Amino acid sequence: MDNYFLDELTIENETKIVLLVMDGLGGLRIPGKSGTELQEAHTPNLDQLAKESVCGLLDPIWPGVTPGSGPAHFSLFGYNAFEYNLGRGVLDAAGIGFKFTDRDVAARINFATIDENGNLVDRRAGRLPTEENQRLCEKIKKNISVPSGIEFFIEPTKEYRSVIILRGEGLSGQVADTDPQKIGVPPLDPIALSPEAERTAAIFKDLLKQIRDILADEPRGNMLLLRGVDKYKHIPSMEKRFKLRSYAIANYPMYRGVAQMVGMVLHPITPDIPSQFKAFQDTFQQYDYFFIHIKYTDSRGEDGDFDAKVKVIEEVDQQIPRLVEMNPEVLMVTADHSTPALLKSHSWHPVPVLLHASTARVDEVDKFDEISCIRGGLGRQPTLNLMGLALAHALRLKKLGA
């Protein structure tokens, strides 16, 4: 079910909505522990908030589906993830503020190192620092020769990651990754995944050959791997759809990218978790909707480090009073998806959610965790519903029909 009916019902109001996303928060019990990461964490502030909220469980996309970060965040913002399942290239480029046109195709690229036989020896070029990345991008720009009718952009994002954007008529995003996902073999060719993409794939192939020559004398980062090629697609902004002037306090390109794609203003990158919450307080008067993104719950889950993930959760819990004291009309805490340390990866398990508002029907949940929230008044529903619930509790939706 789509949710475009919301757009018709949305009205202006002065109320504020805050969404705190603890990336990959949902977890699983591991042997030797008596609960999930969130159950094991000491979270007096989140528990108190849960007591005064309506709680529940959200399925990021659909029961059983493990989402990437892009689709999961589109859902959180009220955008159907199947419709807006954009490639990483587009999202990363948006995250550094690249101004797209409708004729653009973007690829995320990793600088990699190959040996004299053309085989990969390091798929991340020794985690090349960002400054080196910048230098290599400039070198490529200066020396590359671009086919007629095409514009070429290459921009660093972070560490060994950059983006390439091709602009021109009739380009396609249906081009395969060239990362073979292992070393000791050469990069793959950029294969066309559909007949319309033959020309685009040929252009990428030519450019990659040139780039290999341009970077031939580099000791590391002498090759590029393409990933997540996709065509840009315009997305109606949150202001247009939901009448929300929205603000993102997020530090990683991917999340900044999704936020930018739905029209959020991006806060400058901040050094740590407490400074994200300070940024929220400092900008609270200026926007209607705040997206605060905490990355490290997910990172420690991906590391498989249960205890470190617990510690991140506890660090965030200490910041909760800084949200509460600003008295937003709607305050939500949830996750984009689960990243159980047990699995060392994203998973399909639903995530807990709390929604705090004076208009909420408070339930009996008295602890914020995956098990307690089962008894919550929101029940279990798709993450895509969250935006409608937020708007409703903020008195920003009019009645449907007579």
Place this chain on the structure above:
Amino acid sequence: MDNYFLDELTIENETKIVLLVMDGLGGLRIPGKSGTELQEAHTPNLDQLAKESVCGLLDPIWPGVTPGSGPAHFSLFGYNAFEYNLGRGVLDAAGIGFKFTDRDVAARINFATIDENGNLVDRRAGRLPTEENQRLCEKIKKNISVPSGIEFFIEPTKEYRSVIILRGEGLSGQVADTDPQKIGVPPLDPIALSPEAERTAAIFKDLLKQIRDILADEPRGNMLLLRGVDKYKHIPSMEKRFKLRSYAIANYPMYRGVAQMVGMVLHPITPDIPSQFKAFQDTFQQYDYFFIHIKYTDSRGEDGDFDAKVKVIEEVDQQIPRLVEMNPEVLMVTADHSTPALLKSHSWHPVPVLLHASTARVDEVDKFDEISCIRGGLGRQPTLNLMGLALAHALRLKKLGA
């Protein structure tokens, strides 16, 4: 998701289904109370019934969406509210038994009073009594001159409310309300909301001008305000879709209108709540499906009167044995939507539901209220699902597939 698959699965049976709707039943806790209106009410009969039923929470339309009474009731009867979101004009006219054709456009009208400058001084003409309304409608009928090719009907519904129906080829329902929603200003013009509606709007404009002249000498009710203009749309009856001969015991035009639109037979208007339940007992042998509509839970919610709403709930509770003693195979109690006294308006919060049947899988819910029902076996689901559940528990649906 549509539910037309139900139509294919429906079979005949002798079983009876009863739906008691306590309008706007869902509530919210207010300061100084320890629960919602329903939690605070003393409801031994509903609680006993809940104990022997399967319970749950229903979202009238979609999580976060606040429904008008029309869409909410269509959902209860198994009709998709987005498809059947008909204007108030059509519903009110149906409610007084007006026989529509496919060429009809209906508007709800309020008699209003304007001063010598044409500015509104009373948008409800001092809540004109129904008899006065009838007299004014007759006066208009006698004196109005209708454009060639158009038939004109004006019929009183209740107090200061009437309906106008225009019949003719090519008419459109896309005409704006003329009620400016405040006094001290003149009524708005009936604006066309789409190019196809230009002619219909012009006809309404001409008729309103004539009506103003016809009513010029009236001390109150010397003008009309148009609201909820819409084109009639045929709706397949409950008998056709679900093989249910259905009966409505409802006293307000709106609800009688929706019931009439889905093919229910209407019981004559009754003076009070107990007489509605007596009407049910008297007609029990003659129909398959009974819709009993209690208005006052909603009215007291709209008034913001928590305690008065509690009292209405308790009054209804005392009538519950009259439903139970008839032994219908399926007995359901729920609401069309929430009307918390706290908000003094309809809201998006889900409503409790109980379904009593010998075929029900009874859960652990032992009290009928919004919080207890969270633990119910029906979980939380859209109201649109209720008709399928009723038919199933009444053994009126066959198996899907082999």
